[in-house]
Amino acid sequence: MERQEQIERIEKFLNEIMIQELGKVVQADLAYTQFVLMGQAVEVLGSLLDNKPMKAKGQSAKRFAQSVNRLFGGRYRVLNDNNMLYDKLRNQMTHTFIPGGDLWLQNREDPSSGRRHLEYCEGKLVLIAEVFYKDICAACRRLLQLLKDGKLKAKNIAFEGYDE
Secondary structure, three states: OOHHHHHHHHHHHHHHHHHHHHHHHHHOOOHHHHHHHHHHHHHHHHHOOOOOOOOOOOOHHHHHHHHHHHHHOHHHHHHOHHHHHHHHHHHHHHHHOOOOOOEEEEOOOOHHHOOOOOOEEOOEEEEEHHHHHHHHHHHHHHHHHHHHOOOOOOOOOOOOOOOO
């Protein structure tokens, strides 16, 4: 498969699954489920940054960190120092559907609450789904730009799209 075709397939995956499907979940206000999926989404983006097969074993923490560092940056990078976001968000939510006791999960921004995304409030790290989702969309766009600019090798993924 040629490089352009690989990029188009990745772009289709990012748009249809990472942006559209995840957006539907966030719009549904599914308190915990959306955070489980968003934690996984961060890792999936990281899997598109390395040269290993998508199904490579033992790559979860590395891929999550790679995604945070290269595609999200800023406060996400600081908060994932020592894999904190990976452990509390991705790992704990994926395996137990229960956030770490030091996370505050919130669906929508509410300025009157005093809680802001990626800030600590009353000893808990606040994660706001609608803001996190927007950041995932921006990370998808960054990844796609890296591919189109030739700064990242395109991976051959087995995604053809889906029929509604």
